[in-house]
Amino acid sequence: MSRTLLKGNVAIAEAAVRAGLQAYFGYPITPQTELLEYLASRMVELDRVFLQAESEVAAINMVYGAACSGVRAMTSSSSPGFSLMQEGLSYIAASDVPCVVVDVMRGGPGLGNIQPSQADYFQVTRSAGHGDYHPIVLAPASVQEAIDFTTLAFELAERYRHLVILAADGQIGQMMEPAELPPMQSARETRPEWALSGANGRKKNVITSLHMQPEDEEAFNQKIQRRLAKIRQVEQRSVEYWTNDAELLVIGYGTAGRIAYTAVERAREMGMKVGLLRPQTLWPFPEERISELADEIQSCLVVEMNAGQMIEDVRLATSGQVPIEFFGRMGGMIPMPDEILNAIEASYARITRPVAHHANGVRG
């Protein structure tokens, strides 16, 4: 396969098609609209289901219905629209039906603006709707990763019969870069045994999120929690750069993580022992690696395009072993590499070192 120049939103859409997407329901909202527009023709050409819904509320419930019939179903939106989907996301999570939702995050709160942001971090990682659960959250930092994570999202959704959110910031959705698409998978012909397809020759199937007896509801919750524990154990994903001997660990995901890479690279050129960890899964958070690194580093700098929502997860992962500093831009502002570099220099300068620093890591 060859690399082609692709816009993030279009790349996600085509990757979903190639992953065997059978039904897409969506509603226009900037900066994800190209995704919907692309599928409007592409899905129809392939004789698959495309429907522009009357609202995000309807779109997510259409996805819920399609997912209940056991096909690969997806919707996409951006922050204000994603807020409207919370109800449906919770029902989906409570019904054990796999589905994929793309949130191309923009500036907020409120109507905010259409510039890139990561301010939905809490919303996507904490629950995405009412009730006790986490969706699986993937955060791409390039068009290529957006493609790869779209494929992965469908695999994870079906492996765990769970909700997967592709949390891309507006920058990922809007920018163009060369990327390689995976080969085409045909839409699946068979349906899982739990799917709603008519009780022909079998007992009826029922999909519901209602458990009136608290004992039953608790038992269902325990089932979700066992599933989440397993996901937390095996699905943490992150990439690292220069972490071997790092004294300062920069942590950033998506576009912020990618810009931080440039800043950390420059810091290295300047002789600072700085490393970068870029979470690829926001839930499960890569707490295992960060916890290991906490034994080796002196300080941490979280970089985000929000007010510092990931700090809580980093603090939990590092168990208070190291100071955690933060640099972020909000409201659709994208940090410049120089700004992050300045923050790195300042954080680095604040590190208190033992008088004689040993390579084997004696703490000050």
Add this chain to the structure above:
Amino acid sequence: MVTLIEDVPATMQVVYQRPESLSCVSTHYCPGCTHGIAHRLLAEALDELGLRDRTILVAPVGCSVFAYNYFEVDGCEAAHGRAPAMATGLKRVQPDRIVVTYQGDGDLVSIGAAEILHAAARGENITTIFVNNAVYGMTGGQMAPTTLLGQKTTSSPFGRNVSSSGYPIRMSELLSQLDGTAYIVRRSLHDVAHIRKAKKAIVTALKAQMHGLGFSMVELLSSCPTNWGIPADQALNWIAENMLPYYPVGDYKVHPEVTTL
């Protein structure tokens, strides 16, 4: 003294029994509520048309939230008002299946007004059984968009009043204006003659879906003695006396092809 009849004469064959599409369970509905009748009519219609094994029922939030327990068909439970959206998803990916939503007035006319309106406008090839009893049942008798003027409910204790709550919505009339609809009728469950007509309408609505003619809905005027605060037998009269004048039974939209079914 009980005498066992061993040879059943031809004149004593079973002519009335539980439809196959209806589950052999007790329902949670209150005495005098007409949900049971509505369920039976839908089940009979599914049986008669041979649709049981390819039907998917979408239950609402409201008194009929457990409807999926009462039918021997595949079923699911939608979020409040979203049954038409969920049904759209189910139907679009398997157009050869029969998809039915069963919704009350709070669900369909209030919180789900947008979903039903757009499903109807799209000509979504699904069938909706709309149970209108002019009140929120499950939450204990609050005012619904279909609550009549002057009707007392727990949230309109002085009677529904136009200046604060506006007018009851006639949904069948409203939806009938949309070109995507194939069959929109209102029937009532307050007496035997009306019940028989309701059954016929449900059969026709399902036939419209089987022939891909577009959106079909049967509105059923229903009783809620518990939340109306009147005895069950009087509740049926209350439908006739109070609901029928505001919500006349009738055919509001009949696609020309429906008449040939």
